Amino acid sequence: MNQKTFKFLTLTSVILVISIVLYSCKINYSFTGASISPSVKTVFIDLFNNRARVVNPNLSNVFTEKLKDKFVSQTSLSLRPDQGDLEFTGEIIGYDVRPQSIQSSQQGRDFASMNRLTITVHVNYTNNKDHEQDFKNNFSAYYDWESTRALSEVENDAINTITDQLVEDIFNKSVANW
Numbered sequence: 001m002n003q004k005t006f007k008f009l010t011l012t013s014v015i016l017v018i019s020i021v022l023y024s025c026k027i028n029y030s031f032t033g034a035s036i037s038p039s040v041k042t043v044f045i046d047l048f049n050n051r052a053r054v055v056n057p058n059l060s061n062v063f064t065e066k067l068k069d070k071f072v073s074q075t076s077l078s079l080r081p082d083q084g085d086l087e088f089t090g091e092i093i094g095y096d097v098r099p100q101s102i103q104s105s106q107q108g109r110d111f112a113s114m115n116r117l118t119i120t121v122h123v124n125y126t127n128n129k130d131h132e133q134d135f136k137n138n139f140s141a142y143y144d145w146e147s148t149r150a151l152s153e154v155e156n157d158a159i160n161t162i163t164d165q166l167v168e169d170i171f172n173k174s175v176a177n178w
Contacts, residue, residue, distance in 0.1 A: 043077040044084030045088045049092070059163075141162045
């Protein structure tokens with residue numbers, strides 16, 4: 001056997017062994033970091049109603065749709081209108097604006113130079129194929145902006161940034177096993 005044939009057979013053998021090992025793990029891995037059992041085929045994501053003291057009328061739909069989009073685009077799961085192998089329910093429980101960075105003016109008055117919007121979501125995650133992975137957890141994310149701008153000026157950007165982070169955190173905790 002010549003050296004070229006030996007290298008080819010060695011490479012083929014290594015690829016075959018790796019394929020067998022990955023297949024025997026019975027977990028689907030993707031480039032997104034998701035590791036989902038092959039028995040999991042569907043996901044149900046319920047509307048996350050806004051129960052915060054301050055209610056932004058668009059937040060519930062924006063958050064819920066982004067969570068659905070994440071699972072449809074980053075996994076091979078089919079979205080179900082009810083009961084799925086994976087289920088997400090919950091509610092938005094916090095929508096809070098607070099001053100962040102307090103400074104004193106020349107007149108001796110304190111003022112906030114930065115404000116922070118924090119959104120908190122309570123998530124109930126049920127894995128109907130493996131209940132040991134179930135969890136109930138709160139997720140929070142925030143957006144800071146200069147106090148020279150009103151919340152109404154930055155609110156849409158803030159909500160998009162915050163919901164993107166929340167969705168990423170929920171995705172990672174539920175299926176990326178980070």
